[in-house]
Amino acid sequence: MIFSLGINHHSAPLAIRERVAFGADRLQHALGELAQGQGVREVAILSTCNRTEIYCSAESPQQVVDWLSAYHQVAQADLAPYLYVHDQPDAIRHAFRVACGLDSMVIGEPQILGQVKDAVRAAETAGTLGTQLHKLFQRAFSVAKEVRSTTAIGANIVSMAAAGVHLAERIFESVAGQRILFIGAGEMIELCAAHFCAEKPKAVTVANRTVERGRTLAERYGGTAIRLDELPDHLAQHDIVVSCTASPLPIIGLGMVERAVKARRHRPMFIVDLAVPRDVEQEVGELDDVFLYTVDDLAQIVESGLESRQAAVVEAEGIIGQRVQEFLGWLQSRDTVPVIRSLRDSVERMRRHELEHAQKLLAKGESPEKVLELLSQRLSNKLLHAPTSTLNAAEGEDRNALQAAASRLFHLHPGD
Template sequence: MIFTLGLNHHSAPLAIRERVAFGADKLQHALADLTHNQPVKEVAILSTCNRTEIYCAAETPDVVIDWLSHYHQIPRDDIAPYLYTHDQPAAIRHAFRVASGLDSMVIGEPQILGQMKDAVRAAEETGTLGTQLHKLFQRSFSVAKEVRTTTAIGANIVSMAAAGVHLAERIFERIADQRILFIGAGEMIELCAAHFCAQKPKQVTIANRTIERGRALAEQYGGTAIRLDELGEHLAQHDIVVSCTASPLPIIGLGMVERAIKARRHRPVFMVDLAVPRDIEEEVGKLDDVFLYTVDDLAQVVESGLESRQAAVIEAEDIIAQRVQDFQSWLQSRHTVPVIRALRDSAERMRRHEMEHAMKLLAKGEAPDKVLEHLSQRLTNKFLHAPTQTLNAAEGSERASLQHAAERLFHLHSGE
């Protein structure tokens, strides 16, 4: 049975989401731990700024919830109210909707598809992605492509990066007059840099743990790169700060920002924290001269583009509903695999036995044509012995049912 359980921006506030997030460097360890210590056959974990979801093949999701609580050292009662659990077919539909961007804060955004592929890659490398989940995710990617190419779900999309620019324009009359500091150099920061730098800011600085990667991004926009441990020295020089790293703990604390504000003589600072867990301490937002926004705060801005995409959403949901039925049919066909394998094994044993018998007759000097005739007759009799015997022994409705099944299985036409 395929299950999906987790929490997202619809079900849980940021304060809860950041407590159960999995950093990229911890993901494979978590996957191995879950499959090693629990009766979970297959598992993949999708962890982004807006969601933490566990896709698994297991008898029950309860053991996974207990594991999640234990792994993050959070009492089960603290996260249980925010968790959702889907089994088949809802789990399949959920995976398709997530991949297609229908469950995102920004409806139709494409970034989630790449994040899901990263989650699948991590599960493959850890060896926790079995046949069912592999097929589920491949179908999810296929459905996402179909939705994106046959509907207008991605048209006029309002991205998180664009929303950040929109909010900054509420604080500063012209972004072109501001100095911007980007913290991190991942995909989200690249998107934000593209949107903010389109406004031709006065200065661009990239702060990253790996200075080489930060420098590569900074050079695209004529900026400079610094190390994360240099943040305290440079923070006061910037009017806009956009942060998104994979740090498990905040990298900008209240004291650092207070010192920067004092050095700026209380000129306002606009800060966007797109990281989960948060990069900037929550208390920073309470300072008079700081305008701090998190991923949840940007939700109101991105909602403005939703109405124009409602027709596309309806079309996408119809596509997903049909593909869920298709996948359900595939899963049901999996139940016949053991029977088909046993049938083939039985036929193979008969074939080998009769081949050995025929080879012995040939070795004795029997005519090849007679041996082949003998072989074909014996094989036919052996193949048909069990079904013929079962049909003859059946009575009443059972006989009618078996006859109908035989006609379908062997493509027979009664009366011919």
């Protein structure tokens, strides 16, 4: 049975989401540990700034819930109000909707598809992606492509990065002329850099744990790179700060920002914290002259384009509904595989036994024609013995059902 469970921006506030987030450095270990649990056959973990979700083929979702609670040391009572659990077919539908961007804060945003693909690659590397989940996600990618190519779901998209620029322009008359500091060098920071730098800022700095990677991004926009431990010396020089790292703890504390504000002589500082867990201590938002926004705060901006995409959403949901039914059909066909394999093994044993018997007769000098005739008769009798005995012994409705099944299986037409 395929299950999906987790929390997202619809069900849980940021304070809860950051407690169960998986950093990239912990993901392989987490996948391996969960897959070792009894009854968990396959598993993939999707962890982004807006969601932490576990997709699995398992006997029961409860054992996965127990593991999630224990792994992050979050009491189930604290997690329960925000946790959703889907089984078939809802788990399949949810996976398709997530891949299509229908469950995102920004309806139709394309970044989530790349994040799902990263989650699948991580599960493949960890050896926890089996036949069912592999097929599920391949179908999800196919559905996402179909939805994006046949509907207007991605039209006039408002991205998180574009929303950040919009908010900055509420604080400053223009992004042009401002000094921008990007903290991190991952995909989200690259997207933000593309949007902010399109506005021709005065200066760009990239702070990253690995200076070489930060320099690669900074040079793309004519900027400079610094190490993360140099932040306290450089923070005051920047008007706009955009942060998104995988740090498990805040890297910008209240004291650091207080000193920066003082050095800036209370000129406003705009900070966007896109990380989960947060990169910036929550108390920073209470400072005068500091405008701190988290991923949840961007919701008001990105919702503005929702109405124009409602018709496309309806179309997309229709496509997803059809593809869910097709995938359920594939899963049901998988249920017959053990029976088919057993049937083939049984017939193969009969064939080998009768072949050996025929070869012995030929070795004794029996005529080939007689041996072939006997082989065919004995094989036919053995093949038909079990089904005919079962039909003869059946009574009432059971007999009717077996007769109907036999007619379908062997394409019989008793009335002809």
